Every structure is written in C-alpha cells, then in structure tokens.
Amino acid sequence: MMKSLAIKLLSIVLISSFMFSCAKEDDGIYFDDNSTIIETPVTYSDIENEILTLVNDYRENIGLSTLTTLNIVSNVANGHTEYMIENGKVSHDNFSNRAETLMNNAKAKSVAENVAYGYSTAQGVLNGWLNSPDHKKIIEGSSYTHFGISTACNTKGRNYFTQIFIKK
Numbered sequence: 001m002m003k004s005l006a007i008k009l010l011s012i013v014l015i016s017s018f019m020f021s022c023a024k025e026d027d028g029i030y031f032d033d034n035s036t037i038i039e040t041p042v043t044y045s046d047i048e049n050e051i052l053t054l055v056n057d058y059r060e061n062i063g064l065s066t067l068t069t070l071n072i073v074s075n076v077a078n079g080h081t082e083y084m085i086e087n088g089k090v091s092h093d094n095f096s097n098r099a100e101t102l103m104n105n106a107k108a109k110s111v112a113e114n115v116a117y118g119y120s121t122a123q124g125v126l127n128g129w130l131n132s133p134d135h136k137k138i139i140e141g142s143s144y145t146h147f148g149i150s151t152a153c154n155t156k157g158r159n160y161f162t163q164i165f166i167k168k
Helices: 003-018 046-061 071-087 094-106 122-130 133-139
Strands: 110-117 146-151 157-165
Touching: 003 157, 046 094, 046 122, 046 133, 046 146, 046 157, 071 110, 071 157, 094 110, 094 157, 110 122, 110 133, 122 133, 122 157
Parallel strands: none
Antiparallel strands: 110 157, 146 157
C-alpha cells in the first residue's frame, strides 16, 4: 500500500513538473550553454516608449537623474505582464524570482516594480502610480539607475503594465 502511494505521488510530481514547467520563450529570456543570459531584442510599443519618457521627464523635473532603459529588465517585466494576463489579476506574484533573475543576470543590486491594470494612456498610468505613495516612492527612488517596461492587452482590450527599476 505504501509503495503504491509513493509511486502515485511520484507520478503526480513528475507529471506536474512537465505540465507546469516554463519554456524558455515564456519569459523572454534565453540562456546559452554556460547559463549566462542572452538579451533578446525588445520592440517597445508607443505607450511603452511614452511611459519611459514620462517617468524620466518626471524624475528630471524633481532633480533626479534619468534612468537608462535596459532590455533585460523589459524582458523580465514582459514575463510578469503575461503572467498577470493569464491569471486575470494584477499582482507582484513571484517578484523574488524576477529580482533574483535581474541580480544574477543584469548585475542588479536592488530591484523594485510597479504594476497596474486598465489604464489606456501612458499619462494615465503614470498619474495612477504617482497618486499612490508606494508606487511614487519607487519612481522617485534616487538609487535606481536602469528600468524597463512591459504593457500588453488582455482579450478584453484592457492594458496590464509592469515597470521594473534596478540599481546597478
């Protein structure tokens, strides 16, 4: 009986790992044979470019340095945006995994993220973040040096946003 139960549990674990394991393409990040990250090209949409510009304009206007866009950060953000769309909710789920990926592969010393849902304009999402003390604190983080963005629509045409900030 115990042997049968152990075999069933092992089978469930193996099947689950095959069913729920992520393909390399799922997060937009690829690794070579030495497990070093290879950045994939990013094509930024108009709204993404506008968000990046608006955040930098805002930072500059309050006396902070502008941030450099880093494709690896946007690729990691894209993986999370797709995750939120698949799950139908805005979240910071698995943030520690994203932070670890960026620490290991982008040499980030610290990582923070802002997420949002439903805004139809870049200015709208920025205003939403700036009206939230926690999100605003991240945008105004004086130690951040780089950032990335991902925006995608769900099947109902509603936008999901993930913006990640790192200090290198």
